Amino acid sequence: MAGTERPMAIVLMGAYLTQLLLFSTYSCWHNQREYAHASWPPVPQPLRRFAESDIIRTMGHTCGYAGGYGFYAPRVGSHFLTEFRLRTADGAHTVHHYPLLTTLEGRIRYRAFTDLFSNLLPTNQPTSxxxxxxxxxxxxxxxSLCERIAERAAVAHVACHIGVWYPAPLRGSGAEQPPYYLQLFKTHSRP
Structure with missing residues (x-):
């Protein structure tokens, strides 16, 4: 039995490194195409199908290499949330939680940026x-985000709601506090 463990470990490690290499190639190709505004050739279909398969995506998120900056980046999370409601001239509505960002990296950076809204939290102390x-x-x-989104998306109106999410504490200190959402600020683009 001990003789079969080593070849099995080598095969599993080779399979893991191969799929990691293929996923990284896909990710690099896809990002270069996105940043170069489609001047790069499209990602080959077999590579795209492989990288976007459920098992590879699940494995990538579990291992951490498919998470953009993953859990290694500092301050990627934020409890502050933004919601942009876009209304077209004909009355159609769409809701976005990011200012029309399409990449995971951009969304992660934006979520860290939303800590800027921490100064909107109400306090019992005098405002300096x-x-x-x-x-x-x-x-x-x-x-400004509302104005830029309205211009970029060519919509009639954008409303923005900023709030903070207070999750339930992991350990109770006597009384349990349920999670709740607090709206901090509303604004909109010019009609």
Whole structure:
């Protein structure tokens, strides 16, 4: 039995490294095509089918290599959320939680960026001049995002809701606190 363990480990490691190499090739090719604005040739169909298969995607997310920056990047998460409601001239509505970002990397960076809205949290203390300035900047950024999205998507109106999600604590300290959402700010593009 001990003699078959080593060849089996070599085969499993070879299969893992092969699929990692193929997935990395696909990811690099796909990103270069996206960043070069389609001047690169399209990803070969067999490579695309392989990398987008359920088992490879699940394995990639489980192992961490298919998560963009994955769990190695600092401050990728944020409890602050944005919701953009786009309305076209004919009245159709769509909702986006990112400002029309298409890549996972862009979404991760945006989620870290949303920590900017932490200064909109209500406090029981008097507002200092620096906090008031930061709040005005946060509101201006949200308004600017609405204007840019409306222009980029060629829609009639964009409404933005900014809030924070308070998850339930992992360990209870006496009384259990349920998770809840607190809306902090609303703004919109010019009609």
């Amino acid at each position: 001049a620096s906090v008031a300035l930061h709040r005005r900047i946060s509101r201006a950024v949200a308004r």
